Amino acid sequence: MATEACFYLRMALLLLLLFTCSTDAKMDIITSKQDIQVGDEILLLCKAGGEGDIMWQKNGEDVDEEMVSKVDETSSKLFIRRATVADGGRYTCTCDFDNGHKDEVQTQLYVYEGPSFGSTPTYHEFLEGTDGKVPCLVSGKPAVEVRWAYNKEAIFSRGNHVRQLPDNALLIEKVRRQDAGTYVCQAQIKGRPIIKQLFISVVINAPPTVRLREEVRKVIAGPETNVSLLCLVDGQPKPNITWSMPVLYDPAHHKFNSDRSQLTITSVVRDDYGEYVCTATNKITETSATILLHVFEAPEVSLSVEQQNVNAGERVAVACNVSGLPQPELHWINKYNGQTLVGAHHTRSYVGSNVCNISVFGLQYSSSGRVCVEEGVLVIDEIVPSDGGLYSCMAVSSIGNASRDVAIHTQPGPPLYVSVSPGPASVFFSLKTLPVSGGTPITSFVLQWRENAAEQWKEVTVPNADTLAMTSLRPYTSYSVRLAALNAAGLGQFSEANSVRTQGIRGEPDSPLLLSDEMNVEGNSFSVPLKPTGDGGSPLLHYTVRYRQDKDGAEWKEKQLSSNTDSVTLKDLTFGSDYQLEVLAINMNGSSIPAVFNFTIAEQPVRRSSMTKGSVVGIVMVIFLVVFLVVDATCCYRNRCGLLMSIAVKLFGQKVPGLKVLEEGEGAAKEDLNMNGMSTPRGGRHHTGVQTNSSKEGGPLTEVACDKVSLTKHETTQPDRNLPKRDA
Helix, strand or coil: CHHHHHHHHHHHHHHHHHHHCCCCCCCEEEECCCEEECCCCEEEEEECCCCEEEEEEECCEECCHHHEEEEECCEEEEEECCCCHHHCEEEEEEEEECCCCEEEEEEEEEEEEEEECCCCCCEEEEECCCCEEECCCCEEECCEEEEEEECCEEHHHHCCCEEECCCCCEEECCCCHHHCEEEEEEEEECCCCCEEEEEEEEEEEEEEEEEECCCEEEEEECCCCCEEEEEEEEEECCCEEEEECCCCCCCCCEEECCCCCEEEECCCCHHHCEEEEEEEECCCCEEEEEEEEEEEEEEEEEECCCEEECCCCCCEEEEEEEEEECCCEEEEEECCCCEECCCCCCCCEEECCCEEEEEECCEEEEEECCEEEECCEEEECCCCHHHCEEEEEEEEECCEEEEEEEEEECCCCCCCCEEEEEEECEEEEEECCCCCCCCCCEEEEEEEEECCCCCCCEEEEEECCCCCEECCCCCCCEEEEEEEEEECCEEEEECCCEEEECECCCCCCCCCEECHHHCEEECCEEEEEEECCCCCCCCEEEEEEEEEECCCCCCCEEEEEECCCCEEEECCCCCCEEEEEEEEEEECCEECCCEEEEEEECCCCCCCCCCCHHHHHHHHHHHHHHHHHHHHHHHHHHHCCCHHHHHHHHHHCECCCCCCCCCCCHHHHHHHHHHHHHCCCCCCCCCECEEEECCCCCCCCEEEECCCCECCHHHHHCCCCCCCCCCC
8 A cells, every 4th residue: 555655656746747847849758766776666757748659678678568658648657666686777768759750768777785784883892002803894786885984084094004904894903092983884886876874983992000190299297288199090991090098098188089080188197108009990900009108297396495594603404305207407506606506416515614414304414515415405504694695496307497596695794895984973984895795685784883992882774775874973072983784684794893083063062071970869869060062163052951751751851051050950850760861052053962861860768667676686786785895894994804905915015004013012013014114125025914023032023914824935034125124
């Protein structure tokens, strides 16, 4: 049914063409197509253009009448239901017109089979580097021509390593990755525009390869340090990438990109050190590469102190610890002069000749040198001002350096090259060079003065930027002066004392002189002699006296004294109080610098109304002593005995005033006594309180002391040669 419907459709088409054609006598063969595939229908329509007898021939031979049928008086058709290759050829339509004219027309029909690719595979895989052969199995009639194309270009454009074989197969020698793609096998019926194409996919497989940008990666650990390890993987099919690490995988610490070809380690720490293996795997094989990650730690320096104030002559010890990977070397440097105090770590350095005994953090060290280093501990023994300043502990390694500074401060050195010049009631200092600062800036100077060595030094502090001057001194007065520098660590050594005499103040009087050596304090009254000094060229008008108690909040009291006053007297002062006194000399030009004096009023004495026990005992002892003296005097006067008599004999010898002789011959005794007492030779001996007896026969005198002690042998046997001789 379908065949008949198709036939009638074609007939209708031919008739339509027939009626639309010109009706003149020209002949024509009408066909739908010239190239007919085996099995298809063949329909030819011959239009004569006039009435006549129409005949069909193929290649000069008459065709089978069964295939020919008359359409009308002017046309005929030739129909072949299933075309074969043999049906192809040249067909001729001849017409003998009724008018006696004869004409013919020809057409060529081509019947073909194919082309067909049969069981030709359309997908091929080759291993990179091998030879690949892609077949194209083509059949067809008549002969079929085969051509290969790649991306719409002839195959010979691919290069000499790609060529078509006699059996129409495509040979790719030592296939490369770029040889992959879609190839076209094009088959064409020879001489006819009958073309058929077969698309063939060629895949080039390659084993995975891993390429590293660097096999060793070096980073410095730190919270801000991130490191990316890149694994450049190639292969066909695309390899799958896996990593193995020296530490456990931590999603918060290890990050991968989409294809896991890049591993990023965040906040690198020392434990991240090690080998990282990148493995690429596809259906062919697997391969891997190793990246060695070196994790360094930046040098770090820690000090036991960052600033230390040390008194001159004391010892300072500062410990320095360095850390890092690799272990850095430790160096101590004096930043003032650039001197390196120590070389490598654990190296001992000596400066000077003393011995350093170090105790830091409970550890004991000892080494030689006033400035020395042991195990990173800097020690300065008996520090001097020039040792003050900044010292830097440095950690030096192959990946970088680090340092920390310690400021060591001590008192300044003594001022040198000091010049002193007098001024009006003042003294000025000038320095050729500043003293050694002691490691911290000199902020001020302490200026001292005194009039004599017995006095305490008086001082004033002057900022470093100001003029070094002592004012408010007494004019025309000799002083010993000196100065010392002051910094944050304290007061430095004083300069040698200089002697200088101040100049007078023009116009104003000199300060009066208070003679403190003659000060007088009686009860709650005070007086001190006042001696005028220079009047400044103008007569003194008066003295102004100001005084107050030496305590906070006390008010000054003031009074005036005449210019000829020779003392300052203050009365009704408070007992048990310290006072300040100022005296100024006034002339018409102004006042002098005040003469300052401090004094103290003693506590008020306490009067007691009753005698104490000690007083009674004292009175009793006095009475006893008086009675004793009376009794002893009576004994001495009457009996030539007692303590007073002994004292009198010792003082006056035998010549005791009021000596009495108890003899029977009182007159003779008096005579002897007078003779003995008239003249006492030089060098002789006085016997006081002695009773003298003489015998009637005129023998030698016998002397008896009132205490009845016999005279010595010398006194009894050696008479005084200077005494006058007595008659018998």
